[in-house]
Structure formats: structure tokens, C-alpha cells
Amino acid sequence: MGILDFLKRKPEPTASVAKERLRIIVAQERSTRGAPDYLPLLRNELLEVIKKYVHVDIDAININVERDSGHEVLELSVALPDGKTAP
């Protein structure tokens, strides 16, 4: 690093990066707050079952609990890869 670079060196304005990351993660965590504790485990076990038949990634499984006037709906969606099955 030359002396000019050193003199011109400015700290990165990283606070905006921090703010954006926090905005996303806090919103995500708030949306799953209060959901049953077994959801992540349920998701993993479902993945194991589905993997027996198709190659899917954990991110392809989406689980949501919706509260609707007194009852709860467990919503599950699996995005299947196109046309490829496990051996």
C-alpha cells in the first residue's frame, strides 16, 4: 500500500450494512415467534422422508403456522426439483 493510499484511506461505512441485515433477520424472527418449538424438528424429519423419494434441499420446505379466528393452520409447501428422482 503506497503512502497516498494510506492517507486517502477511509473507514468503510458499515453501519448501513448492519442496519439492513438486522432489519431482515429481526422481521424474520418476529414472524416465527410464538410458533411451536417442534416446527424445526418437524421440518427436518419431513425432509428425511421426502429425501427417500426426491432430492430436495431443506430450503425447499416451507412451514408456516397461521392463526385464524381461534384455530391454527399448519401450512406446508415443498418445492420439488423438476423431473429428477433419487436413485
Next chain:
Amino acid sequence: MSITGEEPLSAEIIVVTSGKGGVGKTTTSASLATGLAMAGKKVAVIDFDVGLRNLDLIMGCERRVVYDFVNVVHGEATIKQALIKDKRHDNLFVLAASQTRDKDALTQEGVEKVLDGLSKEGFDYIVCDSPAGIEKGAHLAMYFADHAVVVVNPEVSSVRDSDRILGLLSSKTRRAERGEGPITQHLLLTRYNPARVALGEMLSVKDVEEILGILVVGVIPESENVLAASNAGVPVILDENSNAGQAYRDTVARILGEDRPLRFTEVAKKGFLQRVFGG
């Protein structure tokens, strides 16, 4: 007035909590309790960090601990025996944490018994210094609270953890469970460095307020006086020449309902002599 004609004795319970460790909970508990005592209130401050005793050092009474919180819960000492009177304020008392390794030494019933006992002794405020984390100790510290001071640093992990704690405060407390109305939540931003905020290197007050959706009750600037105060065992609020001490005084006044503008959140303009001689 209650129906029986007697004024029910009840202390206001304030939990100082954060989730993340090392953000300034004990420093805040010590200064908050001292500040409330300076305002003429009768105050007890309790260290809930069973196993790790810290508050006594920050309050400067570590050599006078005879009985602790767990002794009182187990009936081995009375509350009066275990309370340590502050050297500087007659109306301020410390209840030290136990150094037992038994994590289950505190129970909900035991904590309730001690808090009720303090209420009957005529305390106006009970400040509960929570341990870090969201385990049993932290849960017990917040469970009976009427007010919460959530201590947060302008740093990603601390902000995320405090959001988690804010969620727990609104669901996992006695007030929430009984539907007695929400616990008052105060956000306290500590270790704030206005110069780094101005350079875009640190989250600003506004950033933190926006992310968490709650306004701050105070901003404590990062200050070398905080370490000096803990070295000496004197709560930093008593250092009236330091910015941190003054910011804590403002914060306590706001918690007591006074309206005071935020200070020390902008870069201080240096005077001519300071610019020449530094400092």
C-alpha cells in the same frame, strides 16, 4: 385505596435485562438503583446471576456480603439479615447473588417470597439485575417485573438479542400471563460513540429505534469513566463530571416521568484549548 381501607404495600419491580452478556446490565442496575435512591426512593437491588456474583463489586460492598439471595429463599437468613445497606445512601440496599453452583437454587415461589417480603418492608423500587441469556435465571428476573430496562449496544448481535428479549417480556411475564396490562419497556442504548456514528461505522440511535420499533429512554456514551467507576466500586452515576454519569442521571429522571432531551449523542465540538492540547 383497597376495599379494606388499607393501602396495599407494593414495590415497583424493574428488571434490567439484555439477552447478550457484557453490554452493561450490572453497570446499569447499579446506577439505576443509586439514582432512584438519590431521588429519595427506598430501593433494593438484587443480583439474579446465581453462581457468578458481580453486582456487589460494582456497588462496592463485596466485603460486607454475609448472606445472599439463595440463603433467603431457603430460609437460612431473613431478608433483613441479607440486605446490605449502601455506604452512601441510607435508603439503598443490595441483595447479593449466591455463589452456589446449583442452578436450580432459585425457584419461582422462592423469588416471589423474597419480592413480597421486600414489598412488606416498605421498598418503593426493586431493581432486578438479570443474568445474560434466556435461561431460568433471566426468566425469573423478568417474571414478576412491572417495568423493564433493556440494555442494548449499537452492535448487530446485541440488537438482535434485545428484540428477542422484548418478545419474551411481552409474553413470558406474570403481568402478561394474568392479562394485567403490558410491562413498561424502556430501551437503554449504552456504549454509544457519536464520532463513530458520524463516520457511518456504528448504528445510530435512530437506526436502533427503527429496527426495534421502540424509542430509547436514554443513551449512555462510551466512556472511560465507566471502567474507572467499576474499578473503584462506585456506581458511575455518582461521577457527576462524567458524560456517562450525567446520561444515567437523565435516564433515571425519565424513568421517573421527567421529560429531558437526549445529550451526548452528537460529536462534541472541541474548544480551542482542547484542540491545541488534545483531550
